Amino acid sequence: MKTVLSIKGLTKDFGRLRAVNQLNLEVQQGQVFGMLGPNGSGKTTTLGMLMGVINPTGGEFTWFGEPPTHTLRKKIGAVLEHPIFYPYLSGQKNLELNAMIKECPTDNIAKVLDLVELSGRKDDKYKTYSLGMKQRLAIASALLNEPTVLILDEPTNGLDPMGIAEIRELTKKIAASGKTIILASHLLDEVQKVCTHFAVLKKGNLIHTGPVDDVGRGSETVEVQADVANLSELLLDFSGTASINRENGYFQVTLRDDFHGKDLNRFLFDKGVVASHLVTKKKSLEKMFLEILSEH
Numbered sequence: 001m002k003t004v005l006s007i008k009g010l011t012k013d014f015g016r017l018r019a020v021n022q023l024n025l026e027v028q029q030g031q032v033f034g035m036l037g038p039n040g041s042g043k044t045t046t047l048g049m050l051m052g053v054i055n056p057t058g059g060e061f062t063w064f065g066e067p068p069t070h071t072l073r074k075k076i077g078a079v080l081e082h083p084i085f086y087p088y089l090s091g092q093k094n095l096e097l098n099a100m101i102k103e104c105p106t107d108n109i110a111k112v113l114d115l116v117e118l119s120g121r122k123d124d125k126y127k128t129y130s131l132g133m134k135q136r137l138a139i140a141s142a143l144l145n146e147p148t149v150l151i152l153d154e155p156t157n158g159l160d161p162m163g164i165a166e167i168r169e170l171t172k173k174i175a176a177s178g179k180t181i182i183l184a185s186h187l188l189d190e191v192q193k194v195c196t197h198f199a200v201l202k203k204g205n206l207i208h209t210g211p212v213d214d215v216g217r218g219s220e221t222v223e224v225q226a227d228v229a230n231l232s233e234l235l236l237d238f239s240g241t242a243s244i245n246r247e248n249g250y251f252q253v254t255l256r257d258d259f260h261g262k263d264l265n266r267f268l269f270d271k272g273v274v275a276s277h278l279v280t281k282k283k284s285l286e287k288m289f290l291e292i293l294s295e296h
């Protein structure tokens with residue numbers, strides 16, 4: 001897999017405040033990489049440095065294996081904050097202006113408008129757009145020069161549930177077209193639903209990074225019930241059991257690393273016991289996130 005972004009020791013001080021501290025990260029091609037962290041954790045500052053609008057105090061990073069240059073940055077589209085669109089111009093005209101500023105051909109406008117589902121409203125004035133439509137137009141503008149990487153900073157901020165769902169679907173659609181996406185968010189739910197990989201930042205420090213699918217790995221809990229008197233003994237006999245407790249009439253079995261519900265099911269079956277109820281529960285990202293933050 002190709003490394004799109006490699007960050008080493010990236011640091012930013014604002015006077016006495018260290019906003020980003022010795023950040024090391026890698027983003028691979030095709031990932032939807034979430035930067036997750038509470039407000040003030042350094043996400044925007046990091047993205048600003050990656051886009052060349054904030055000067056790092058220390059450290060370095062490469063895009064596509066090369067130190068950042070103006071030409072390289074053209075391969076990266078970013079929606080960092082609300083871009084300046086003219087309220088009395090249409091979506092179409094605004095994109096034409098943006099294309100001119102970015103020195104890219106206007107041929108892509110129809111395509112990006114179609115992608116963000118604004119073709120039907122392209123001739124309406126920007127000021128008549130909903131917040132969700134404005135955000136979609138900003139994404140369309142970032143895609144004008146066909147970047148290979150798209151950076152989104154808090155893309156669903158301020159949107160209603162419908163707008164959030166639309167941006168989420170759009171992000172997935174853009175990722176499916178082969179682009180790498182880096183998305184900063186303070187919303188666990190957003191990262192869990194959209195991202196393939198993520199990093200957690202706290203007060204400028206990286207405190208966790210890995211695949212979203214791995215969250216809660218090795219910490220599966222299985223809710224189980226079977227019509228036998230010695231079920232608790234059997235569950236404790238199972239080598240994958242870390243602990244058990246009883247809740248709502250079921251046994252909750254927390255499994256050791258690398259053991260899964262199906263292993264427990266097979267163990268019970270081999271003992272001649274058929275479970276009447278067996279449900280595997282993964283630790284939610286929220287629980288994991290809160291644990292990660294409290295550990296540090």
Ligand SMILES: Nc1ncnc2c1ncn2[C@@H]1O[C@H](COP(=O)(O)OP(=O)(O)OP(=O)(O)O)[C@@H](O)[C@H]1O
Pocket residue numbers: 014017018019037038039040041042043044045046186
């Ligand atoms: N230009 C600046 N001057 C001084 N301090 C700054 C500046 N920009 C950011 N900071 C501080 O750096 C820290 C990190 O801010 P940053 O905006 O990067 O965090 P964030 O994770 O993106 O949070 P948010 O989602 O609230 O924007 C904060 O304490 C913030 O107050």
